[in-house]
Amino acid sequence: MSTEVEVNPKRIPRAVAFNMLQKVAAGGAMLSPQWEPASSHGYVFEQGQDVDDVKLFERYAQILVRHDYLEQRFFDRITRCPACASQHLNLREVCPQCSSAQLSSEALLHHFRCGYVGPSHHFSGKAKDGRVCPKCAGRLENLGVDHDIPGQSLKCGPCQASFQQPPVSGICLSCGLETPSDRLVSEDIYSFCLAPLGREALRQGRLISQRKERVVEEGLPVLRSEVLQNFLFEEHKRATRYGTPFTALIFDIRYLDEAKLNLEREREIVGTLRAMLRNVDLLGRHRSGMLIASLPMTPREMANEVLQRLVAHFEQLTGVQVNAQVLLFDAQVPFEQTIQAAVLKLRSF
Amino acid sequence: MTEFAQYWFVPLNPWTWLELIHGVGLMLGSAQLYFWGLVFLPFARFHFPALLALAIRFFTPRNARSKNASTVCARMPLVSVLIAGRNERDTIHTTITSTLACGYEHLEIIVVDDCSDDDTLARARWFERTGRVRVFGSNDRNGKPSSLNIAIGMARGEYCFILDADSEVQYGAVHAMLACFDDQRVGAVTANVRVRNADNSIVTRLQELEYALNVTLARYLRSHANMLGIVAGAAGMFRTQALRDLRGFDTGLGDDTDMTIKLRKQGWGLVFSSEAVVWTNVPERWRALYRQRTRWERNMVKIRLRKHGDLLLPTRYGWTNALVALDIYVFRVALPLAYVLAFLRYFGTGAFYAPALITQTYWLAAFFLGLKLLISHEIFALPRYANFWLIPVMPMYRLSLRLVLLVAVLREGARIGLKHGYVPDKIWFQIRHW
Numbered sequence: 001m002s003t004e005v006e007v008n009p010k011r012i013p014r015a016v017a018f019n020m021l022q023k024v025a026a027g028g029a030m031l032s033p034q035w036e037p038a039s040s041h042g043y044v045f046e047q048g049q050d051v052d053d054v055k056l057f058e059r060y061a062q063i064l065v066r067h068d069y070l071e072q073r074f075f076d077r078i079t080r081c082p083a084c085a086s087q088h089l090n091l092r093e094v095c096p097q098c099s100s101a102q103l104s105s106e107a108l109l110h111h112f113r114c115g116y117v118g119p120s121h122h123f124s125g126k127a128k129d130g131r132v133c134p135k136c137a138g139r140l141e142n143l144g145v146d147h148d149i150p151g152q153s154l155k156c157g158p159c160q161a162s163f164q165q166p167p168v169s170g171i172c173l174s175c176g177l178e179t180p181s182d183r184l185v186s187e188d189i190y191s192f193c194l195a196p197l198g199r200e201a202l203r204q205g206r207l208i209s210q211r212k213e214r215v216v217e218e219g220l221p222v223l224r225s226e227v228l229q230n231f232l233f234e235e236h237k238r239a240t241r242y243g244t245p246f247t248a249l250i251f252d253i254r255y256l257d258e259a260k261l262n263l264e265r266e267r268e269i270v271g272t273l274r275a276m277l278r279n280v281d282l283l284g285r286h287r288s289g290m291l292i293a294s295l296p297m298t299p300r301e302m303a304n305e306v307l308q309r310l311v312a313h314f315e316q317l318t319g320v321q322v323n324a325q326v327l328l329f330d331a332q333v334p335f336e337q338t339i340q341a342a343v344l345k346l347r348s349f
Numbered sequence: 350m351t352e353f354a355q356y357w358f359v360p361l362n363p364w365t366w367l368e369l370i371h372g373v374g375l376m377l378g379s380a381q382l383y384f385w386g387l388v389f390l391p392f393a394r395f396h397f398p399a400l401l402a403l404a405i406r407f408f409t410p411r412n413a414r415s416k417n418a419s420t421v422c423a424r425m426p427l428v429s430v431l432i433a434g435r436n437e438r439d440t441i442h443t444t445i446t447s448t449l450a451c452g453y454e455h456l457e458i459i460v461v462d463d464c465s466d467d468d469t470l471a472r473a474r475w476f477e478r479t480g481r482v483r484v485f486g487s488n489d490r491n492g493k494p495s496s497l498n499i500a501i502g503m504a505r506g507e508y509c510f511i512l513d514a515d516s517e518v519q520y521g522a523v524h525a526m527l528a529c530f531d532d533q534r535v536g537a538v539t540a541n542v543r544v545r546n547a548d549n550s551i552v553t554r555l556q557e558l559e560y561a562l563n564v565t566l567a568r569y570l571r572s573h574a575n576m577l578g579i580v581a582g583a584a585g586m587f588r589t590q591a592l593r594d595l596r597g598f599d600t601g602l603g604d605d606t607d608m609t610i611k612l613r614k615q616g617w618g619l620v621f622s623s624e625a626v627v628w629t630n631v632p633e634r635w636r637a638l639y640r641q642r643t644r645w646e647r648n649m650v651k652i653r654l655r656k657h658g659d660l661l662l663p664t665r666y667g668w669t670n671a672l673v674a675l676d677i678y679v680f681r682v683a684l685p686l687a688y689v690l691a692f693l694r695y696f697g698t699g700a701f702y703a704p705a706l707i708t709q710t711y712w713l714a715a716f717f718l719g720l721k722l723l724i725s726h727e728i729f730a731l732p733r734y735a736n737f738w739l740i741p742v743m744p745m746y747r748l749s750l751r752l753v754l755l756v757a758v759l760r761e762g763a764r765i766g767l768k769h770g771y772v773p774d775k776i777w778f779q780i781r782h783w
Contacts, residue, residue, distance in 0.1 A: 162502065
């Protein structure tokens with residue numbers, strides 16, 4: 001992998017891109033990171049990758065995500081040294097005063113009668129059984145009645161500071177830098193799976209390059225995700241500028257029998273939508289299994305009517321469940337935020 | 350109404366004053382017990398020292414008052430600021446912030462949250478990121494003395510500055526208190542507690558005048574006479590070793606009074622620092638004021654008279670301590686009682702036929718209070734002149750408070766209503782009730 005590509009953060013060689021799509025398809029349509037403790041990077045996507053290979057792979061994968069060939073899914077979060085980016089960190093609780101990790105825990109005892117508070121070893125008097133208060137020489141007999149434990153405390157060996165909540169600090173095993181936990185670099189890592197365009201590219205054995213192909217999905221008259229986003233952005237801008245109503249419908253399509261090929265069923269749903277919507281309404285993909293129909297110059301009430309009609313129709317379909325919702329775009333709220341809220345709501349059904 | 354006004358403004362008549370002066374002259378030349386016991390003695394006790402304070406102030410060289418020359422300040426010892434509080438969400442932020450900004454760098458703040466119901470603990474923990482604040486959250490309610498004992502156990506400083514969670518430290522206060530520890534015999538220093546919410550109501554305005562006399566001026570004098578009877582629980586700095594030798598505070602009410610007397614018994618000197626200003630909120634309504642003062646007064650009886658009654662023995666703790674105790678017995682207990690009895694007798698002998706004496710005495714008291722307030726203002730620049738218009742009602746305020754508190758003293762003396770909500774039940778049933 002590392003030898004066949006040149007490093008260019010903005011572009012990806014076509015052969016390499018296609019190769020990556022093939023690798024993702026070979027991994028069951030999803031390629032997830034694998035933990036690699038020996039590597040300072042912490043994970044690899046393929047056996048034998050070094051740190052640079054992984055970075056390059058991720059960079060290219062991100063380009064493919066931007067061009068709708070791949071989708072990314074959150075995998076995990078990894079913590080790194082801010083100086084050398086190594087994940088070889090030793091995280092431990094330290095003293096807030098001197099940063100020493102030499103801490104010992106001690107339970108405090110509180111004698112009710114005289115109010116003396118101290119660590120439990122202060123109460124080990126000469127009495128054969130039980131504890132004796134060093135202040136009033138009274139015996140501590142019943143926990144909760146004559147004494148109690150107000151809390152646990154940590155004590156630092158070198159500076160003798162006592163505290164309850166020690167800060168966490170990470171020391172990098174690679175470069176030796178010690179960093180407070182809130183200054184460590186936290187990085188999200190993702191799995192990558194094939195998007196419909198990626199599947200289509202693999203089916204045709206080439207990357208999709210013609211303009212029409214770039215705009216509309218192969219085999220389905222729906223706009224690609226990136227294109228739809230641009231249209232929505234422009235329409236939102238225009239509606240905000242002139243104060244015209246702008247709504248959209250979002251559809252969450254779930255196939256009850258996942259084993260069957262969904263393309264035919266999706267084509268049927270898209271056909272219905274195209275037939276029932278106006279020719280000025282745009283229909284596009286938001287993500288796998290999710291479509292958005294933009295309804296320019298349509299107030300909320302009318303959008304609701306359209307939604308009712310469509311839902312009534314979809315209820316007659318078998319083997320598929322379509323949940324839908326009206327998106328009401330507000331001038332004050334970014335349209336991505338409105339969509340995200342609707343997706344969360346639909347997914348929570 | 351007309352008759353009332355006539356009696357009230359009777360001092361406006363110069364003849365009545367001449368009569369009074371003539372009467373006082375007669376009494377000075379006689380052996381009247383009432384006069385010497387009930388008029389001259391309290392007058393001398395409460396008013397002569399104010400003149401003495403003025404003299405001390407004028408005859409103390411200015412460079413002797415400077416804290417710049419302090420050897421303790423020069424070596425910058427670590428100071429642990431101990432704050433114990435419960436349900437102090439509205440004030441804890443200001444308290445910690447003002448302490449961090451008090452101008453003394455080498456300090457650590459230890460906050461002990463006494464199992465608050467609100468978010469005091471979270472607000473205090475926010476400051477842990479500064480690296481100068483450490484917070485301990487108790488699992489259960491333990492009361493203020495035990496919370497302070499937790500803080501003392503966590504303290505690493507050579508000096509412990511105990512601060513109320515609703516107080517505000519003025520810039521330079523820590524320096525001023527530390528400077529007093531130049532004298533190796535000094536075990537604790539009490540700050541000059543000033544009223545922060547003075548403009549909120551008449552009650553708080555009156556308390557500003559009262560604090561100027563009873564806190565600032567009185568403690569200044571007592572400090573010079575080595576007779577300081579209290580290191581304020583709201584703001585006092587202690588040698589940590591002195592606190593540890595005494596194994597911290599005892600549980601129950603009146604922890605500050607108790608600690609002060611124990612330090613005196615140990616032979617430590619106590620000092621008042623007028624430059625160490627700490628601002629605190631005082632009760633804004635009569636009811637709250639009455640409750641607070643009742644608590645203080647009952648603590649006085651319990652701690653000073655019962656628990657540490659042996660302070661009165663000069664052979665055990667010295668003449669100074671005996672005088673401190675005697676002062677309490679005479680002027681806080683016996684004299685108010687004697688006043689009540691004297692008034693009863695006076696009214697019983699047809700006092701209403703000679704009301705001029707009452708009003709004259711009242712105006713005389715107001716005059717001398719005004720004089721003391723002027724002296725206080727001259728020395729400490731407080732109280733503010735803006736509240737001087739309340740001087741005519743000050744004697745009434747003090748007298749009514751004293752009479753109400755006399756009831757508290759008698760109730761405590763008779764052990765009626767000992768239990769107080771400030772002490773958790775689990776502790777109340779274990780402690781010895783003095």
